[in-house]
Structures are given as structure tokens and as C-alpha cells.
Amino acid sequence: MSSGGPHGLPNVEAIKPPDLTLTGTLDREATHRLCEEARATLQASDADVLVCDVADLGPPVLAAVDALARLQLTARRAGGRIRLRNPAPHLRELLHLVGLPIEVEMGRQAEQREPPGRVQEAVEARDPPL
Structure with a gap:
């Protein structure tokens, strides 16, 4: 079967979910605007997930939780x-406290990586085997 396109894996951009960046403090007007944008983005795409980058969101207060609940609805x-990308620890805790079930996607940076367990970088002749 030939489709006329390149063979192999599908285009990564075609399967990447759309995203929305939330910044600053969310008031009612900003929340309404974000909900309209979220609705339009999901309806215009074939995706069933909208990734909301909340790394630059203002302080984790109940107004932010309200905005996220409205976006989820x-x-x-x-x-x-929706799926949250890079929420601050306090925001994750507040979401858990109020019982708002939203998926969380955590981005890790190279300097945050931990070495795999039980890996020995250098071996001395006198060291017993593990």
C-alpha cells in the first residue's frame, strides 16, 4: 500500500497535543478568555488533550484553582x-487538597537528573562487589 508520503513513523507534530500558556494572575476576565481559547483550540484540532503550561502562573491561590477547574470543565x-505542564509544587498540593483531578506533566531538566541507583562510577581494587 502506498500513500504517496514518507514511510515510517507519523509526523510528531501531527500527534503533539495543542498547548495553552497560562501566565500571571488569573481573574474572571482572563479565565473567561482562556476558556474560550481552550474551547476553540480543542474544537479546531483532533486532539482530546489540551496541555496547559502553568510554569509562569501567578501564586497558587484559589482563583488559580477556580480557573483550572473552569478550563477542565x-x-x-x-x-x-486538560493536562498541566510544570506546575509549581504548591499548586499541585492545592489541587490535591481541593480534590481537583487534573493530569500533571512534569518536565525535568538535565541538572535535576539523579544517577541510576546502584551505579558505581569508580572501582577501587579493594572494594567488595555489590
């Missing part, structure tokens, strides 16, 4: 859901 009404 909007996404569900559009046939999808």
Missing part, C-alpha cells in the same frame, strides 16, 4: 481534558 464539554 470547558475541555470536557468540548470532548477533551
Whole structure:
């Protein structure tokens, strides 16, 4: 079967979920605007997940939780859901405390990596085997 396109893995951009960046403090007007944008983005794409980058979101207060709950509801009404990228630890704790079930996607940076367990970098002749 020939499709006329390149063979192999599908284009990564074609399967990457759309994203939305949330910054600053979210008030009612900003939340309404974000919900409209989320609805339009999900309806315009074939994706069922909208990734919300919250790394630059203001302080984790109940207004932020309210905004995220409204975004989740909007996404569900559009046939999808949201996933948070890089939420601050305090925001994750607040979401857990209020019982708001939102997926979280954590980005790790190279300097945050830990070496695999039980790996010995240098061996001395006198060291017993592990």
C-alpha cells in the first residue's frame, strides 16, 4: 500500500497535543478568555488533550484553582481534558487538597537528573562487589 508520503513513523507534530500558556494572575476576565481559547483550540484540532503550561502562573491561590477547574470543565464539554505542564509544587498540593483531578506533566531538566541507583562510577581494587 502506498500513500504517496514518507514511510515510517507519523509526523510528531501531527500527534503533539495543542498547548495553552497560562501566565500571571488569573481573574474572571482572563479565565473567561482562556476558556474560550481552550474551547476553540480543542474544537479546531483532533486532539482530546489540551496541555496547559502553568510554569509562569501567578501564586497558587484559589482563583488559580477556580480557573483550572473552569478550563477542565470547558475541555470536557468540548470532548477533551486538560493536562498541566510544570506546575509549581504548591499548586499541585492545592489541587490535591481541593480534590481537583487534573493530569500533571512534569518536565525535568538535565541538572535535576539523579544517577541510576546502584551505579558505581569508580572501582577501587579493594572494594567488595555489590
